[in-house]
Structures are given as C-alpha cells and as structure tokens.
C-alpha cells in the first residue's frame with residue numbers, strides 16, 4: 001500500500017495540512033487509491049532529521065513509498081500516480097490541452113504554493129498572538145494583485161464546465177489547496193466571482209474531505225478503506 005509522508009495537525013481554528021502534500025492527497029483520493037498516512041511532526045520540516053533526509057534530500061514533504069520505491073515532490077508523485085493508475089485520467093490525451101494543464105499546475109506551484117500562500121498559511125500553525133500579520137497581508141496582496149486575477153481570467157476562458165481545462169484535471173489539483181487555505185483565511189473574493197464559485201465547487205468534491213480544515217486528523221482516512 002502507498003504510504004504518504006506529510007504533516008497535519010488539529011487546531012481550534014481548523015485542521016491544517018501541508019499544502020504540497022495536500023496536492024498528492026487529492027490525487028490519491030481522486031484515483032480512489034488505498035493509502036496510509038505517516039504524519040510527521042511539523043518541527044521535522046525545520047529539524048530535518050536524518051530519517052527524513054534519507055528519503056527526501058531537502059527534508060520536505062510530501063514523499064511517498066510504494067513497493068520499496070521512495071518518490072518525492074508533489075508534482076513528480078502526482079505524475080507517477082497518473083502513469084501507474086491511469087483511471088480517472090487527470091492529464092488530457094490532447095497534447096495542447098496537456099501542456100495547458102501542466103502550465104497551470106506549474107503556475108500554481110510557483111506563484112501560490114511556493115509564493116503567496118506560505119506567508120498566509122504558516123502563521124496559522126501558531127497561536128493568534130504570535131502571527132506576523134504584516135507578512136500575512138503581503139501574501140494576501142500577492143494573491144489579490146497577481147494570482148487570483150489570472151485564475152479569474154482562466155475561468156472566463158475555460159471550456160464549458162466548472163473546471164479550468166474541461167473535466168477535473170491536474171490543473172485543478174493545486175486549486176483544491178487554494179480552496180483549503182481560503183476556507184481558513186476567509187479572504188473576500190467579491191472581485192473574483194468566477195473563482196469564488198469554482199472554489200466552492202471544488203469544496204464539494206468528495207476528495208476535498210481529506211484536506212478540509214473541518215476534517216480532523218483522526219477522521220482523514222482514505223475514501224477507499226485500507227483495511
């Protein structure tokens with residue numbers, strides 16, 4: 001069975017999870033694969049103990065283990081899962097659509113998961129009085145001025161249906177993470193009506209339950225019962 005190494009913790013303001021590992025969790029759930037979570041203490045992301053760097057040279061999450069193989073990096077893992085478990089397809093057959101999906105996923109990784117979101121999300125792992133509100137505001141500004149206008153435009157150009165590139169695809173996977181962060185941060189989206197509807201639709205997908213801030217760590221078993 002696949003083992004997913006990640007970091008998740010319950011707080012009074014919601015259950016917080018690694019954003020990058022949430023991308024992988026969504027793909028595992030969408031493909032209805034049985035998996036087990038190895039929940040590492042959040043401090044390991046800074047301490048980087050040797051058992052972690054032995055599996056991921058940068059001591060980051062996520063990484064997975066399957067059949068004695070260790071695979072790190074959310075995008076690489078998700079593409080591996082797509083190669084090995086092709087149903088349901090999350091990368092389109094069409095070459096042009098496929099490259100569009102990959103560009104959007106890359107944008108989400110660089111602009112949001114590696115850019116605007118950590119300054120908003122990481123402070124929630126601390127008590128309210130210890131949060132750097134100026135830094136959080138900078139992250140929100142990054143979203144509002146650069147990232148969300150692009151997503152609003154993409155949704156306006158999207159083929160019919162509620163997703164970015166036709167049916168639910170790898171392009172939508174990191175947007176589930178945006179939906180997760182904004183469920184906790186509650187940023188006003190009045191200026192982005194298409195995005196607002198889209199994020200609400202993503203939160204209705206069964207796979208969202210596994211990353212929802214309302215799902216406690218203990219309740220986040222996979223859709224497919226591993227037992």
Ligand SMILES: N[C@@H](CCC(=O)N[C@@H](CS)C(=O)NCC(=O)O)C(=O)O
Pocket residue numbers: 018019020021045046058059060061062072073074075
């Ligand atoms: N490119 C990597 C980034 C992974 C990443 O940055 N993970 C965060 C948690 S969401 C982490 O481990 N941070 C610790 C660090 O940056 O040292 C991926 O897509 O998996």
